[in-house]
Amino acid sequence: MSSRSGKGGGAVAGAAPRRTSTRRRLFDAAVILIAEQGFSATTVEEIAERAGVAKGTVYYNFSSKNVLYEELLRDGVDLLAASLRTAADRTVAGGGTRVDALDAMIRAGLDFIAGSPALTQLYVAELWRTNRTWRATLTSVRGRALAVVESVLRDAVRGGELSDELDVSLTASALLGMVLVAALDWQSFQPERSVDEVHAALSQLVQGRVGA
Amino acid sequence: MSSRSGKGGGAVAGAAPRRTSTRRRLFDAAVILIAEQGFSATTVEEIAERAGVAKGTVYYNFSSKNVLYEELLRDGVDLLAASLRTAADRTVAGGGTRVDALDAMIRAGLDFIAGSPALTQLYVAELWRTNRTWRATLTSVRGRALAVVESVLRDAVRGGELSDELDVSLTASALLGMVLVAALDWQSFQPERSVDEVHAALSQLVQGRVGA
């Protein structure tokens, strides 16, 4: 309804039909509502309404509520993984150490979560559930985010910056958990803090200025 | 249906009516199911069935599904807070430093979560939701757990063990998050690890042997 989009004048170029933007809007609506209320408590009708489309459109674009949700999760994690990867690569390329890269990833994680708290909330709420249909989706999603952290840790170990007794896999999951939860907690319960304050607190924790 | 229970012969001693044990069983059933499926996706019928009682019994004991859930949360957090507090106090009483106490709390948290993963899963899934009815319950629950960690951090700062520039409130929430998520991740994705391995990885992280 109404104007919107445009895409310029003629050309058309063949790709990106209207569908794409509808799907985007459905994702945006769904992620907010599901983060607030949970998956089961959110109705398809609500999602459609918030996206400004008819209920039938949801089913024209996604075969079921479940599928909408799965694609939403996959769509979201790619953004996070990409943002972590970029932060790490940029740091190393700019002459930083691997530990600097780790710190940059913490920052990138915080920025990402600040920008998409709902998406993060939704991951955290679903990731460790045991019985779900989309367990496979979540496992792969988790793997993609962790892989980035683990690769930086491994590089640091290889380069001698970190002890080779470091348990890469457990440390990566603890780091990710620390950032996720600290960020959510910040947004929910201490929104008056700046991202710099949060970043500083986490940096200190990781760099051993807490218990030493 | 059928026989069950008994309660033995005479004495009885006056307290603990049947009700108490029914409520206990409903809590146990509910925490498992809700952790697996989420609150909305779990039916009262299911909870009743798993607890081995009729649906009506749930409503005899709790005024609504929501109330059952709230009482369940409160019931659970007291156990965690108590266990953290005990670990910290015991360490300090035994001549340990405040930093040792912190480490002991990490261990206590891991043990607790290993023993009640469902309860933990459930907290993590609900704590940062924005719109919920039981927001007040969850806020108070969070406060009770954080208060223990914060008090140990504050003592350590006061005693000069930690820098007085430490952001106690943010650090406490990051620590708690780190333990929660690392423990859940351990249970879900790396169950072959021992609690000692996980503890060691977290200890190292906090004690600065990661990025230094």
Place this chain on the structure above:
DNA sequence: ACTTTTAGACTGACCAGTCAGACTAAAAGG
């Protein structure tokens, strides 16, 4: 021409919460 969206009525399943009555003690009465 062809794809996408609309509006909303409809169905079949499912579920929170209710209610009238049944089942337990264990005590009171005979």
Place this chain on the structure above:
DNA sequence: CCTTTTAGTCTGACTGGTCAGTCTAAAAGT
């Protein structure tokens, strides 16, 4: 002893409402 009575606890069929998913004919968009 054996029989009520009583209070507390539990039962499960039932009600009223909600929701995922379907379907249609027409409109809009490209």
